[in-house]
Amino acid sequence: MNEMENILVVNNLQTTFKTDAGDIRAVDGVSFTVPKGKTIGIVGESGSGKSITSLTILRLLASNGRVNGGEVLFKGKDLLKLPEKAMREIRGNQISMIFQEPMTSLNPVYTVGQQIGETIQIHKKVGKKEAIQQSIEMLKLVGIPSPEKRVKQYPHELSGGMRQRVMIAMALACDPEILIADEPTTALDVTIQAQILELIKDLQNRLGMSVIMITHDLGVVAETCDYVAVMYAGQVVEYSDVRSLFKNPKHPYTLGLLNSLPRHDIEQEKLIPIKGMVPSPHEMPVGCRFAPRCPVATELCHNKMPQLLNTNDSNAEQIRCWMFSDEWDGDSEVTLYGEKRTIKG
């Protein structure tokens, strides 16, 4: 069905952290594909495993973290099996990442020019002078006014929005094929966020890269993504194209999330919250992880974990919910967050 080339395919990723209180399965069943030149969103609430997913892909986990299973196929090659040296090449040249907090990833004692210049020197194998020149070009590209002046400044002399632009300039300095953006605008004001999102989209169109946009903001997802993976408690529960996700959300959690969202663009009567709260990573439910909060959970849901399965015969849409399987043991008509639904089974 899918004619598009997938530049990245993530299959059933499993990442565990050792802690004093026992092991945490931070990522436990994450799968998605990134078609070339497209943007895929990873959306989910705090602690659902979004950042750990991206750090696992780039193999940048903290020392107490371990990948227990799954594969990360970048142009067919499993990144999890590469030697560290080859991985370093990929990280600098083909897959770049920008982080939520630019201050933590910019070095305060070096000027903006030195930092971008270093990346350029390493990856393009050019001299220092040329690197600075190219840094100025990069700053211009990301829309920083008077870039000749800015290259000589230190990160603390820039505003939050400008720092984020510098981060993007650094990430793009090596012409990556994939840009992973982890909450790139969460710390910014909306008018600045609008500038940065526009910038990322514009650069993507010009440079033809693929983007993995990690966010908890459903507005950002709707606006920037082509495909979306919804995460809950370390797992992808729904993967689909952005339009189906918003127009026809299938997983009860996705529906609950959309119903909880206060909107600025329309008048809403009442919010319909999801009851309860996310399970503690130390006490994950044995069955469906959403079962303790799901309004239609059944015996089966509580006892057996559903798999992430294709809904049609294409893999463009996948759901992790018993309701979409032949094994469903609940009613064939259910009401979910005020919405009536008939289950085909």
Next chain:
Amino acid sequence: MAKKELLKVEGLKQYFPIKGGFLGRTVNHVKALDGISFTVYEGETVSIVGESGCGKSTTGRAILRLEEPTEGSVTFQGTDLTKISTREMRKFRKDLQIIFQDPYASINPRQTVASLLNEAMHIQNVLPANERRARIEELLETVGLRPYQADRYPHEFSGGQRQRIGIARALSVDPKLIICDEAVSALDVSIQAQVLNLLEELQDEYGLTYLFISHDLGVVRHISDRIIVMYLGKIVEIADKTSLFENPQHPYTKALLSAIPVPDPDAVKNRIVLKGDVPSPIDPPAGCRFHTRCPFATDKCRTEEPLLRTTSAMKGEHEAACHYIEEIAAGTMIEK
């Protein structure tokens, strides 16, 4: 229904001194609030919105005199709070409560929930000591927690639950006005919706008045009756909820609303992307403070300060501070 004034803020200024030089003299000021006025009526929810640093929290803190305002008055039920002694102010703390964004910052981690609530009631002398335990359990149920959780410590609760504890503490002294400073901003949407619904239910039940400070326009549209938009220490627009979202007049309000991503992939976007950053409040632009980013700015805007005013196209108490409201609406202003 006649509206009853509960809080009236007039000409409020808050200048923070900047010390410098080797003598540590005041070399300049951060003009966090530069003369703002508004009224809050009994039983309503008024929100203050705007970008980081525009003075939202400072407004809340100045009203409560957590910071002594530089100038202006804050009249609560007829008493000017800026004129009374600290001692007298303490009595008013009972009527005016605040809930912060970070529940950890405002809750003592070594205190059980019961002792926290007990302390609040003790300070304000709301109930005889022997009746407080029952009241504490009742309060916990009111905010959706269980009575047995009274003897637990804050770290044993989730973020959403800690926010509920903050609400219970505010309620424990029977306040009239609650200032919510980004009270739901740190919460995930599914939990945020629970807390927003709770705040609305409590308002209906106890006739509470809220001054709701938030940068999230979705939350604000949901909870507010009226909305104040701030930019760099000034009010640029004030209106009832419907007017503000359906008929915004100030160019900044329009840009702000248009900048918010809409959770609908089919939404039609007419985004106004503002250039540049918010200027420094130490040396704010002369004339209209928005002129450095406004697409319509003229020479007049650069020198003359626009005052809040209303036009025939604006309903009710809707006001905006811009020289060119009519011209912009008529489409006769040249956009840069």
